[in-house]
Amino acid sequence: MAVTGLRGGRTLQLQPFLHHHHHHSLHSFTKQQQQQQLNVHSKSKSKSKSKGFTLFARYAQQQAQDLSSSSRRRLQESIENLPKLVEDIVRTSINTGPRGVLRLAQGLQAFIGVGQEWLIDVSKPSNSSAGLPTEMQLGLLSPFYLRRLFERLGATYIKLGQFIASAPTLFPPEYVQEFQNCFDRAPPIPFEEIQSILRKELGRPIESVYEYVDPKPLASASIAQVHGARLKGSREDVVIKVLKPGIEDILVADLNFVYVVARIFEFLNPDISRTSLVGIVKDIRDSMLEEVDFYKEAANIEAFRRYLEATGLTGNATAPKVYQYCSTRQVLTMERLYGVPLTDLDSISSFVSNPETSLITALNVWFGSLLACESFHADVHAGNLWLLRDGRIGFLDFGIVGRISPKTWAAMEVFLGSIAIEDYDSMASSLIQMGATNKDVNAKAFAMDLGKVFSSIKDLDTEIVVAARSGTATNAAAVSANVVVDERQMNALFLDVVRVSESYGLKFPREFALLLKQLLYFDRYTRLLAPNLNMLQDQRIYISSNRRSRYRDSF
């Protein structure tokens, strides 16, 4: 997406794309950007070869050689910041404690494992004659092996991998591409271990609570494992989500490690601090630590259920009922829902006659929750948004939620409305309202730059439409392929909007990013289920606050 003249040399803060799960979009680059990224990449590679204090010494030396006053000032700043950095690192290490050592051992194990994979691949006969293919020359740092390593290292690194996949402006394209495949699948914990966790957490025999627990897990991700079960007494079908043992220790150790690396990196590259790498790491840390407390998840689910009840929407949508008496911080027992992801076109058409109606329901329920519910579901990827057998929409997995202030939402509405009618002045003013800044923003120039972003996207749009027409986009697979392309566009569009905004000194609240991310998911569902629907303009979709204020009155 060649949007030229708008880059302003700033990199953006990418919270919009932090919380990725399975579906990621790609963003294409200008040649210049790619080159920049490759440069950054090779620079950091050469740095990583030096070790420990030589690194600092070399840095200082380099700085001293360069006599320009700005770099002298920078060096001065770095030296002043050094005690703070050391203090921070020491404090973080103490906080990590022995789990750091254990984790280091596990890390080495993962490293050796992937190293062996690499060795086996390298010694394949096909590689011996013509030398190593370029993608293998980097060894374990090449995209493929690095992804494998991240997958072995587990939760934290999988999230980081998914972050890389969604941050094309910060990482080289080969990595962004490869990390699209960074899946959150983990080998299941043996059932005996699950049983002993259940016994310990519930404080009584498993048989006294459940009539039956399926030993074969429904799902096993890096943080939790889900088993189907049936309650004793009421005989209701439930699922039990069990937090994997030791996961909190691993997260704390890993995130502290990543934090220290980010701090050092930022210290060595003061320019990087503007992208607030440390801020990003802190954000990942906070959201991940929230995800390992099922009391929080249960509270989020219940808030959502209260919202549905208060607004009379229980016939249209639901979230699994939580069984408090058999739920703890590490175990969540909830009603079992039966349905299919909103992207499963074939099954959806067998459940309902008009998928469009289901989509409109999902949109209205979600938009409605933005203000009328204490929190909104901030991870509506297809695995978490189902069409249930009874025709209702099921919302699953409330591990990540966001909260939005009425003021931010009011500005957001104006922003969304302005996209629909291509009104760049009101787009600029709504963004200025949302973004915190102490500078005076030139709204006219800002609006013009936004206009440029959108017109370059529109050019591309026509190309794609033409390409799609020439093909036979009739079956589900072809439709999905087109959706992926469209999705990349949307992602690119939002990235560009954020980038342009940041070049005017605007900083957005985390909610803004979370919201945009969800809109991208909904955009995907719209393209699949109701290609002719305009999500932001359709009369049947209530984005505007009128209706929601009515909801609120009923509380």
Ligand SMILES: Nc1ncnc2c1ncn2[C@@H]1O[C@H](COP(=O)(O)OP(=O)(O)OP(=O)(O)O)[C@@H](O)[C@H]1O
């Ligand atoms: N209430 C439920 N009814 C039926 N299936 C469920 C329910 N809750 C979870 N599952 C199944 O377990 C899977 C994982 O659950 P959940 O999304 O809550 O866990 P997670 O570890 O946060 O996964 P992810 O990161 O993929 O979203 C779901 O995709 C779904 O298949």
